[in-house]
Amino acid sequence: MSSTEQGTSSAAPAEPTTAPESAAAPEVPESFYYVHGKDKVVHKVSAGALQHSALIHGMISNLGYTEEQAKANPFPFENIDGDILQMVVDWCNQHKGKPTPPEDTNLPKQKEKLFDLVLAVNYLEIKELLTYCCKQVAMMVKGKSPEEIREIWMIPTDAEDEAAEKEAKKRAGKEAAGETAAAAGDAK
């Protein structure tokens, strides 16, 4: 298992030259958590960055992990590819503690990965990033002809949908028949 430390440098607050007010309210040291995707590569992410994800935020809010405990128990997201998780972590770090702009220029640019990214972002419940991704999905078909839209968004024709539905029914029927035969065999 390898490990990368994401966002730690950007997470570190700038050293104040004079800090009369900070003396009154001592800064709470930032806590970090660890996540990994399908590739088992562990990413160290600050709690501030992870606040973007409603799912992770809900998971960590009541844990009260120490640094060691957090490191020993990375959150596993086996359903998310490593490179996709990396994109999400990068985005969360870039937007940590900042109001999200109306147009986000920090969106991942690889459109080939957009589908997996949308699924991951939806799973992790990162609302702002999902909004941006959905806009980007819509932009894919801007000014395109119907056939181009069909091709880009891989929309089957009615005939293809019907054929797929028939096929699925047929398969389900066969599976059901197989289960019945197996149950009858067991009974004997």
Next chain:
Amino acid sequence: MPRKRFPRPKQLTNRNKLKKKSKVRFPILKLPRVVLLECIENLDVLEIILFSLLSKRAKSMAKLIHWNLLDITFGHDDEDPYILLTLSSNPGHTWVIRYKDFYEEEEEEESPEYSYFKSYLTGPQAKHYLFLKNDGNAIEGMKKMVELICEVFRFSICGIYIVEESQIDWIVKFQPEVRHVYIKNNVVTSVETLDHVFKNIKVTEHFVLGSIGTEKETKSKESIPYRSVSIWSSSWVTLPTVLNGNNSIIRLIDSKLTPKDINTILKEWQMGTKLQNLEYLEIEIFTTQDLESLSNEAVKDLNLTESDGNDGRPRTV
């Protein structure tokens, strides 16, 4: 103000480029439904229409979204039918679906081989066009398109311009209550057809009728069952048609009513025994009679008030 064309998006500069295959693929229908809906919510009105045309499944997805109030007009200019869409939430934009790209003079005679978009800026108004491939019957194609738009956006037709009799039967069946109806000259060819319109189409705002296309002299005593009416060739409109109606606005152009008929109408209106809802009356007649004697005859025995030339509106603030 001169019409200014938006710079064309790159993919529209040369239509042949549209055929170039894009490498990026995104199986949108495999997304979780909530995410899918969020994606298509970002589409433009015309893009939603194209998306709905792709398959039944795509259409059923588009129907799940709550769209802003959309005014749908099934119009027709000198040559072609069109659909005009306006959003109450976006008054600076108009979306138009039509077959012929009348801005492209060199392409005036031909229909596009496939659908494409264009936008134009006219003053503060942006007009977004979707030009469709004409498969032969423009009116039939537009009827189907209107049905699809009404189904997807879940709004009814706001206005219709009827240019052929088949549209009367279609609107009666599809949506018998419409705010604005305009029937072009010679579409109605008999009193029977006119009765069919009056009995089966409920016009809630304004009804405009061109001439009745028949050689026979046509007269009708039936009232016109609409609040506001403009009849362009109104020779068939008789005195009982006016008196028995409950209209608020009546405009009769090229009327055959006599000055005596007009006098009767005005008397009844003034007495309040009939025409109780009438707010505006305009009758245009062609006559060789001199204007003064005609006016005298039309207002004979009426209780007249002197006009201040300002219809009673205050002249100072």
